[in-house]
Amino acid sequence: MKKTVSILLASLAAATLFTACGKKPEAPAAAAPAAAQAIVIGLDDNFPPMGFRDDKGELVGFDIDLAREAGKRIGVEVQFKPIDWSAKEAELSGKRVDVLWNGLTITEERKANILFTTPYLENHQIIVVTDKSPITSKAQLAGKVVGVQDGSSAVDAIQKDGDTAKAIKEIKKFGDNVTALMDLSAGRLDALVVDEVVGRYYTGKKPGEYRVLEDNFGTEDYGVGTRKDDTELMAKLQKAMDEMKADGTAATISTQWFGKDIVKK
Structure with a gap:
């Protein structure tokens, strides 16, 4: 009986050893791809x-x-x-x-x-008025309400022109130029000072409604x-x-x- 048990145990050990030796090692887990910058x-x-x-x-x-x-x-x-x-x-x-x-x-x-x-890119701070406005020059902004986008360089451009800045009645700031143009059309503004690339884009979409003056508030770079x-x-x-x-x-x-x-x- 003992001999039979010993033979059985030996056989099981051999089988276990064979299985372990023949087992393929597990492939290492693939590294997670690096997050894109x-x-x-x-x-x-x-x-x-x-x-x-x-x-x-x-x-x-x-x-x-x-x-x-x-x-x-x-x-x-x-x-x-x-x-x-x-x-x-x-x-x-x-x-x-x-x-x-x-x-x-x-x-x-x-x-x-x-x-x-x-x-x-080179840009200008242009002056936009309605087509029916009597304003034809920067000097005629005296006593007028002029709109600008808050935080834009239009604010600095006007301030650098000391005489004109002092003569303007009010510089009204807007969150964006779309709202400012709406106020200009509604008569709540007399003029809008805006980046040329933006101003000409909008005015070009509504021919006959706006006019861009020859005067401007200077050249700047983007x-x-x-x-x-x-x-x-x-x-x-x-x-x-x-x-x-x-x-x-x-x-x-x-x-x-x-x-x-x-x-x-």
């Missing part, structure tokens, strides 16, 4: 043709297309975040957005807190902005922008939105 771009989503929502509610625009192309070139996902444009520097410094890219004017004051690319210490990201964005200008991609995007190449080389 992303940058968050802050913008005013009511600023056509630079960045705005189309009839389907989707973000479109000249700056939107430029930013998406730049993202592809530097290998990052681009996410767009609509923000209160008057609080853009706080959004950037608070790291709620990584980049400001939406018709952002380069000014000496902003350079204190924002790192800019080289200019990619740039892309990051935090001052984000030098690595800035270098990548600048390289992508330079390449887009050199190979004609920026010109193609410009032509799609403006009918011609207006990109500053």
Whole structure:
């Protein structure tokens, strides 16, 4: 009996050993794919043709297309975040957005807190009035109510023209230019000072309703902005922008939105 049991135990041990030796080792678990890098771009989503929502509610625009192309070139996902444009520097410094890219004017004051690319577009602060308005020059804004978008460079442009600024009765600030134009049409404003690319986009859609004066509040440049210490990201964005200008991609995007190449080389 003992002999039989011993033989049985030996057989079981051999079988166990054979099974263990023949068993394939388990494949190591596949590593989880690394999360794609992303940058968050802050913008005013009511600023056509630079960045705005189309009839389907989707973000479109000249700056939107430029930013998406730049993202592809530097290998990052681009996410767009609509923000209160008057609080853009706080959004950037608070790291709620990584980049400001939406018709952002380069000014000496902003350079204190924002790192800019080289200019990619030249802009003017134009004066828009209704077609029936008697105003034909900047000097005739004296005693008038003039609208601007809050937080836009239009505010600074007017203030730099000291005599005109003092003569204006009131500078009325709006959250966006669409509302300001509605007030202009309704007679609650005498004029609107606005970025040329935006002003001409709107006025072109309603021929015979508005008029753009020959006078303006000066020339300025648009740039892309990051935090001052984000030098690595800035270098990548600048390289992508330079390449887009050199190979004609920026010109193609410009032509799609403006009918011609207006990109500053």
